[in-house]
Amino acid sequence: MGHTARVSAFVWISAVSLAAWLWLLLCQGFFWRTDVRLPPLGDLADWPSVCVVVPARDEAEILPASLPSLLAQEYPGRAEVFLVDDGSTDGTGELARDLARRLGGLPLTVGSPGDPPAGWTGKLWAVRHGVALARARGPEYLLLTDADIAHGPDSLRRLVAAARGGGFDVVSLMARLRVASRWERLVVPAFVYFFAQLYPFRRIGRERARTAAAAGGCVLLRADMAERARIPDAIRHAVIDDVALARAVKGAGGRVWLGLAEEVDSVRPYPRLRDLWRMVSRSAYAQLRHSPPLLLGTVAGLALVYLVPPAALVAGSAAGSTAAAVTGGAAWLVMTATYVPMLRYYRQPLWLAPLLPFTAFLYLLMTVDSAVLHYRGRGAAWKGRTYARPDTAVPDEG
Structure with a gap:
């Protein structure tokens, strides 16, 4: 029995x-479908100005594989890059200046905000400093991107065209993470799969849908929406800042789109299980x-x-x-x-x-x-x- x-x-x-x-x-x-991608690149009558904000802390090892891709953007409008050196001890800021001097391309400004005050995460404090520098230029859009993200040459054009064409206040791409080692093959695709299961991309882009999420490695944000939603001040203590940003924008009446990237790649390696374990466990709870x-x-x-x-x-x-x-x-x-x-x-x-x-x-x-x-x-x-x-x-x- x-x-x-x-x-x-x-x-x-x-x-x-x-x-x-x-x-x-x-x-x-x-x-489970993977066809939520940026639409084919369209042309605009006028290309709005964009400021790219890159928070970076001890990224000297990774910058040579990522920063040149931003400096080399083929963007018809006015664009410039603001890299915020968040208390690095490995010469991140000076390396960025050296890369810009040698490679040319988009103008680069390197700033340093100092240590974050209580209640702020280091990344968002750096983003705040970068956004403040950018606002002096009066851009229509801000591209918030991480120091380990490499962009294809027309990445910025495609993001702006999608935002303008679709009427979105946020257009975000889930960067294609590196998959080279045995553990990366086993764990990384599942990471994106689980994320999409929690935050289905199709729902995020629908008007009046409550589901909100973004991918922090690549977020194009309308500058006026950033002010209306008080980004980043309203989310200053958020460890999972990309989801918090999307929720703040939707809460302010904005529209958000999130999809899988085709030419936006993370170049940061996670070769061992303990590297991947640390990436997940630091924010899962x-x-x-x-x-x-x-x-x-x-x-x-x-x-x-x-x-x-x-x-x-x-x-x-x-x-x-x-x-x-x-x-x-x-x-x-x-x-x-x-x-x-x-x-x-x-x-x-x-x-x-x-x-x-x-x-x-x-x-x-x-x-x-x-x-x-x-x-x-x-x-x-x-x-x-x-x-x-x-x-x-x-x-x-x-």
């Missing part, structure tokens, strides 16, 4: 997992608003959706339960099929698709580790700084 009850319970759990996958497949904004109930719900949800299907297939086959094996196998099949487009986008072998449950298990452990680090006082740490949880940050005075 006990054995039968356990098998019956497992059948029901696997059936719930299959139902969850069918719902995700059909009702979660077709998150912040994504859950440092909430233990949300953490428990996330762990349970990951287990139900990603771990139950292969477990049900294996255990059902071993126990002679055809129902458990079939429902588990069907859920695993749907999961695998939804992952294939992302692997194709990253030009990775399709045999990685059935391994998604293992990758999800790694993300589950990273999320738990993020919470552990937080309660040990080492959460949300980045380049020598550890940030307070939101309820301990300086309150907004505006």
Whole structure:
């Protein structure tokens, strides 16, 4: 009797997992599709002025692979670059000046804001300084991009044309992350897949849709919307600043578009598992608003959706339960099929698709580790700084 009850319970759990996958497949904004891209480049009667703001902290190693791509932008209008050296100790600012002197291209200004005050993350304090420098030029658009992002030569033109043509206040691209090492192949495409599952790109671009997100590596923002939404002051303590920015813009009545990049690439390597682990765990618990109930719900949800299907297939086959094996196998099949487009986008072998449950298990452990680090006082740490949880940050005075 006990054995039968356990098998019956497992059948029901696997059936719930299959139902969850069918719902995700059909009702979660077709998150698994990878065709949300910038439209073909159109021409504009007049090209608005753009200021590019690049926060950089100890990026001397990576700048030679990224900054030249910004300086070489083929943009018909007025554009210039503001690199904000956020307290670097490796000569980042001087290297940037040297690259601009040798390579030419768009004008470059290097600024330094000093240490961030209480209640600010270092990146957003640097962005604030860069935006203040840029506003003196009166640009119509601001391109906020990270120091490890390389842009194709017409990247800026395509972003501006998409913003103007679609009437968007924010146009953001999820940069194509580097996928070279064994661990990058296993973890990186899944990172973007999970992000799209949380924030389906199609929903973000719809008018009146509540879903809001951006990708912090590449965000084109209307300058007047930045003032109306009080960017970055309104999100100054946000560790996950890209999602916070998109929410602030939508909250101010703006329109946001997010898609996958074709010629915007992250050149930062994450060759080892511990590098990827650190990237995810530093902000995963912040994504859950440092909430233990949300953490428990996330762990349970990951287990139900990603771990139950292969477990049900294996255990059902071993126990002679055809129902458990079939429902588990069907859920695993749907999961695998939804992952294939992302692997194709990253030009990775399709045999990685059935391994998604293992990758999800790694993300589950990273999320738990993020919470552990937080309660040990080492959460949300980045380049020598550890940030307070939101309820301990300086309150907004505006």
